[in-house]
Amino acid sequence: MDLFLTREDMEEFIKKLGYRIDETGVIMDPKTGKPVRSLCGEAINIKKDKDLAIVSGHIFTKNVAEFSHLLAKSFLNNNK
Numbered sequence: 640m641d642l643f644l645t646r647e648d649m650e651e652f653i654k655k656l657g658y659r660i661d662e663t664g665v666i667m668d669p670k671t672g673k674p675v676r677s678l679c680g681e682a683i684n685i686k687k688d689k690d691l692a693i694v695s696g697h698i699f700t701k702n703v704a705e706f707s708h709l710l711a712k713s714f715l716n717n718n719k
Contacts, residue, residue: 650685656697660685666699677701678709 644652650660658675659667664686666675674682676699683699685691690702700706 646685649691653685653693656693675699678705 653660653666657669659669661667664684666683666685667673668675677683677688678698678700681701683691683701688701690700690706692700692706694700694706694709698709700709
């Protein structure tokens, strides 16, 4: 299933997951007070990261390459 959201809808969805978004657009983890990181360790910014994806509610990817890496890793782990 493909699901595409407007930035406003994505912001609302992120907030419903329990995260907050600071004034610069960085998604923050309210438990730690630190920025949410993508698979490659970079802070997620909803204003700058146009290919943002959220997988399973708590795994963030910044772009198609990271998402592809996640899928490949998952496929390999499930086929051992």
